[in-house]
Amino acid sequence: xxxxxxxxxxxxxxxxxxxxxxxxxxxxxxxxxxxxxxxxxxxxxxxxxxxxxxxxxxxxxxxxxxxxxxxxxxxxxxxxxxxxxxxxxxxxxxxxxxxxxxxxxxxxxxxxxxxxxxxxxxxxxxxxxxxxxxxxxxx
Numbered sequence: 001x002x003x004x005x006x007x008x009x010x011x012x013x014x015x016x017x018x019x020x021x022x023x024x025x026x027x028x029x030x031x032x033x034x035x036x037x038x039x040x041x042x043x044x045x046x047x048x049x050x051x052x053x054x055x056x057x058x059x060x061x062x063x064x065x066x067x068x069x070x071x072x073x074x075x076x077x078x079x080x081x082x083x084x085x086x087x088x089x090x091x092x093x094x095x096x097x098x099x100x101x102x103x104x105x106x107x108x109x110x111x112x113x114x115x116x117x118x119x120x121x122x123x124x125x126x127x128x129x130x131x132x133x134x135x136x137x138x139x
Contacts, residue, residue, distance in 0.1 A: 001072060007084065011072055014060055022055050022101055026127055029053060029092045051092040052083025053127065055101065082116045083124065092127040099125040106130055 001009040010028065012021030029051045037046045056076035062068050079095060087093040099108050107128040116122045 001070060007081075009072070009077075011058070011060075014058075014072075022053075022098065023105060025053060026092075026094075026098075026102055026106055027130070029127060030129060033090065033092060048089040050084050050087035050089055052080050052085070052087055053092065053094045053098050054080035054083055055095070055098050079116075079119065082119065086114060086116060086124075094125050094127050096123045096125070098127075102127070104131075 001011050003009070010025065012018075012025040018024075032051065033049055036049050039047050041047060054076050056074075056079075058072045058074045058076050060070070060072050062070050083093045083095060093111065094102070094108070102108065107130070108125045109128055111124045111126055113121045113123050
């Protein structure tokens with residue numbers, strides 16, 4: 001959607017919803033965490049990402065008179081932003097709603113309850129990876 005300083009906003013299921021848009025976002029986040037370590041800063045240290053994922057309704061549209069921009073608004077956008085800002089480096093933090101939708105196909109770990117600005121205490125989870133076929137058979 002856009003860059004905001006050193007942040008990058010991505011949305012799934014827009015402009016048309018799809019059955020797998022949350023799964024696609026989760027796979028993108030995992031791939032980004034894997035690939036970012038190939039790139040190094042001038043001092044040789046690897047780049048690190050903090051990724052936050054939320055799901056739910058948004059308002060989307062084009063704004064501007066001279067310079068048009070497609071943008072998103074709403075509680076879902078704000079919550080995703082809070083997931084990113086309270087995330088630890090090299091992690092992907094997701095909401096309970098994301099956890100509930102992805103838990104059958106992805107490995108997630110409870111982070112516990114944390115204070116989220118404007119929201120209070122929220123249960124959040126770390127997105128760790130994709131479940132293998134073998135793990136799905138065992139569960």
